Amino acid sequence: MTADLIPPAFRDPVHDSQSAFRRLLKALSRPGTPVSLTGPAQPPAPMGGPLAAIALTLADADCPIWLDPALSTEPVRRYLHFHTNAPQIADPKAAAIALIGDAGRLPGLNEFHPGEAAYPDRSTTLILQLPALTGGPSVRLSGPGIETTASLAPRGLPGWFWQAWHENAARYPLGVDIFLTDDRIVIGLPRSTKVEAP
Amino acid sequence: METDLAFDDDDVYSFAYLDEMTKRMIRRAILKAVAVPGYQVPFGSREMPLPPGWGTGGLQVTASLLGRDDRLKVIDQGADDTTNAVSIRRFFAEVSGVATTERTGEATIIQTRHRIPERALTEDQIIVFQQPQPEPLRRFITEEAVARKIHAFARYGVMYVRLYEDISRLGHIAMSSDYPVVVNGRYLASPSPIPKFDNPKLHRSRALALFGAGRERRIHAIPPFTEVKSLDFADYPFTVQRFEACCSACGAQDSYLDEILLDDGGRRAFVCSDTAYCAERRGERTES
Ligand SMILES: [Zn+2]
Numbered sequence: 001m002t003a004d005l006i007p008p009a010f011r012d013p014v015h016d017s018q019s020a021f022r023r024l025l026k027a028l029s030r031p032g033t034p035v036s037l038t039g040p041a042q043p044p045a046p047m048g049g050p051l052a053a054i055a056l057t058l059a060d061a062d063c064p065i066w067l068d069p070a071l072s073t074e075p076v077r078r079y080l081h082f083h084t085n086a087p088q089i090a091d092p093k094a095a096a097i098a099l100i101g102d103a104g105r106l107p108g109l110n111e112f113h114p115g116e117a118a119y120p121d122r123s124t125t126l127i128l129q130l131p132a133l134t135g136g137p138s139v140r141l142s143g144p145g146i147e148t149t150a151s152l153a154p155r156g157l158p159g160w161f162w163q164a165w166h167e168n169a170a171r172y173p174l175g176v177d178i179f180l181t182d183d184r185i186v187i188g189l190p191r192s193t194k195v196e197a198p
Numbered sequence: 199m200e201t202d203l204a205f206d207d208d209d210v211y212s213f214a215y216l217d218e219m220t221k222r223m224i225r226r227a228i229l230k231a232v233a234v235p236g237y238q239v240p241f242g243s244r245e246m247p248l249p250p251g252w253g254t255g256g257l258q259v260t261a262s263l264l265g266r267d268d269r270l271k272v273i274d275q276g277a278d279d280t281t282n283a284v285s286i287r288r289f290f291a292e293v294s295g296v297a298t299t300e301r302t303g304e305a306t307i308i309q310t311r312h313r314i315p316e317r318a319l320t321e322d323q324i325i326v327f328q329q330p331q332p333e334p335l336r337r338f339i340t341e342e343a344v345a346r347k348i349h350a351f352a353r354y355g356v357m358y359v360r361l362y363e364d365i366s367r368l369g370h371i372a373m374s375s376d377y378p379v380v381v382n383g384r385y386l387a388s389p390s391p392i393p394k395f396d397n398p399k400l401h402r403s404r405a406l407a408l409f410g411a412g413r414e415r416r417i418h419a420i421p422p423f424t425e426v427k428s429l430d431f432a433d434y435p436f437t438v439q440r441f442e443a444c445c446s447a448c449g450a451q452d453s454y455l456d457e458i459l460l461d462d463g464g465r466r467a468f469v470c471s472d473t474a475y476c477a478e479r480r481g482e483r484t485e486s
Contacts, residue, residue, distance in 0.1 A: 014213050018265045021225045025263075028232045029406045029421045030321075058229075060222050096226070117350040121230035121239045144235050144382050144424040173384060177233040190233035192382060192421075 006075075007042045009056050009083040016040075020057040027179065027188035032141045032150030034133060037186040044075035046101045050181035051129045052079075055099060058125075059086035063096045066124075070101035095124050103128040103156050109164045114174040123191075126178045130156040133182045137162075140196040141189075143169075149196075152187065154180050162195050169194045214261040214294040220244050224262040224417070228408060231419035236381025237349070238332050238416040246412070247289075252282060253311055253328025255410030257289075259417060260309050260326050263408075264290065269297045271305035276313040276454070276471035283311075300474050312375075314396040316453045316475040319405035321422065327390040332411040332418060334378040334388040354386045357429065365434050374439065380427045381420055394428065395438045395454045401426040443468040448479035 010016035020037060027035040039049020040056060047055075059065050059080070064087040067076065077088060080099075092098055093113045100106055106128065115123035136155035139162055142148075168175045168191060175191030212218065220242075227241040246254040264270070270290055274283040278300040286309060287298050299305050302315040311328045319325060335345045338356055348354065357378060364372045371377075377394035381387045389400055390409055400407060400420055407420040420426060430436035444451045446467040453475060455468040470476035 014218060015266060017218070017222075018213075022263065022265060025225075025228065025232065025324075025406070028229055058222060058226055060219060062219075062223065063226065118346045119240075120234050120237060121227070123230075125229070145232075145421040147423045173234045173237060177229070192233060192235060 006079050006082045007040070007044060009040050010053075011040070013056075016053075017057045020053045023186060024054065024057065024179065024188070027186045028145075028177070028190050029188070030145045031143065031188050031190055031193040032146060032152045034185045034187055036184060037181070038184070044073070044079050046070055046129075047076055047079070047099075048129050048181060048183045050184065050186050051099060051101070051127055054127050054179060054181070054186070055080055055086075055097070056083055059084040059097055061085045061087070064089045064094060066090075066092045066095035066098040068098070068100040068102060068105070068107075070105070071099050092124065098124050098126045100126060100128045103130050104158055106158055106161070108160075109168050109176055112176050114168075114171060114176060117174070120173040120175075123174070124176050126176055127181060128157070128178055129181050130154050131182070132156065133180060133185050133187055141193050142196070143190075143193040145188075145190070146193070154187070165189070165195050211293045214264045214290065215246070216244065216258065216261045220258075221262045224258055227417045228259065228262065228419065231408065231417045232406070232421050234385075235420055235424050236379075236385030236387040236418055238387075238411075238418045241415055241417055243412045243415040248285075251330070253286070253309075253410075254412030255414075255417070256309050256311070256326050256328030256412075257286065257410070258412060259408050259410035260290065260307060261294075263307055263324060263326070264294050264296055266294075266296065268306045269299050269304055271299050271302060271308045271474075272310070273308065273313060273315070273472075273474075274311045276315075276456075277473040279473065301478070302472075302474050312391055312393075313454070313471060314392055314399045316450075316470070316472045317478075318399075319403060321404050323405040325405055325407050327392075327407065327409040329388070329390040329409045329411040329416075330413070331376075332388055332390075332409060332414055332416040334386050349385060352384060352386075354380075357386060358431075361429055362431060365431070371430075371434065371436075377436075378429050380429065382424050383427075385418075386429075387418060387420075389426075393439060393454060394436075397426070397428045397436075398438065441468065445470045445476060445479075448476045450476065450479060 037050040039053040043052035112124035132155040138153040178189040180187040227239045272283045272287040274280040302317045428436040453470045
């Protein structure tokens, strides 16, 4: 196989990744708020546009990534290797970014790195691709970035997710941060966000 | 006018000066900083074409944020027209071609040293602080590893003791700028050398605040709507500076004032430190 069979990444790498970064920053600064995020054209399935955009924007040789079984296909691995050069590792705890194509089969949040007491930034950021960011069970969020409360109802998360998120927030300032995506939107869920009972 | 920056206008630079790998590294650090408000994220600071003390940390943060649709405002001591502010503004106009403005309300990114604008910031704005020293414990603790341990376990008693000593000796807390805050009920943080007059503006601000310290290689953040509490004591509550005078140029009674010398005879007056705020108020007055 040759490189020319790999779909192209951003059309304009400098400005497209800048724009994507600002959208991620907005999403993480305003948890629960849907932010539109355009991805590169035709990333290999099952990678959706926003998930691919996040990988292209944040990953590089200094940023080890972990792929869930749904994304562990040869075309996805080659695409990410070719465009980001990020080490693809087998241990989720050693990953700076975990890309999850099938959120329903997400391993427990404890499988990822929560950071260290002195370095809580040494944690894993999870990118969870979902079938839809609305229409699921509704939860209420509060914390930094949220004026009063925000409600969120993503579809396709495992049943244990919000209880695990509650435990994640209880470990603050340790914990993982999450970006939820579908085919055009990203929603930020930093560890500082608290969830009320659904 | 001659540029103060140590870079050559004829050279070709990356958009916003920094290479993409450096921007990505800083962007990852910014996202961590937002996720853990007040925690100082280490980052690999780069050389910038500016003299030391010119806010290379803030500059690198701004360079990693900037896009073609942004409109940048740069202030130093509240003013848009000081050498530092003019040079930084010109630098970014040169290396990124972004629009610049002096009007606070029109800016999408505001890079600042020493002040927060008087006009309330909005959801669509990001304020970037140039920060010489991001470590609020540095006054008492020189060892990095010790400071890190104190932050890790939130053992901030030493800071309270020190502030209380100030009170008992002087009758008030001696720090009038860079007055420490607790962010999101967890991290003790330094708000950069803004007057404590500006501290309340950080509390539940609608705008995201990012702090870049180049020499110390740290980035920290205060997201919008985040609890920011200036340290105080039950019997000595935190207070901001109050001015007896109002601005002699625009009449503002609510702004931070600088004392200026009017003539050789030693006549003095107070004027707004935020020059754009003052100018806008004067403009509004002449229009009406
Ligand atoms: Zn004035």
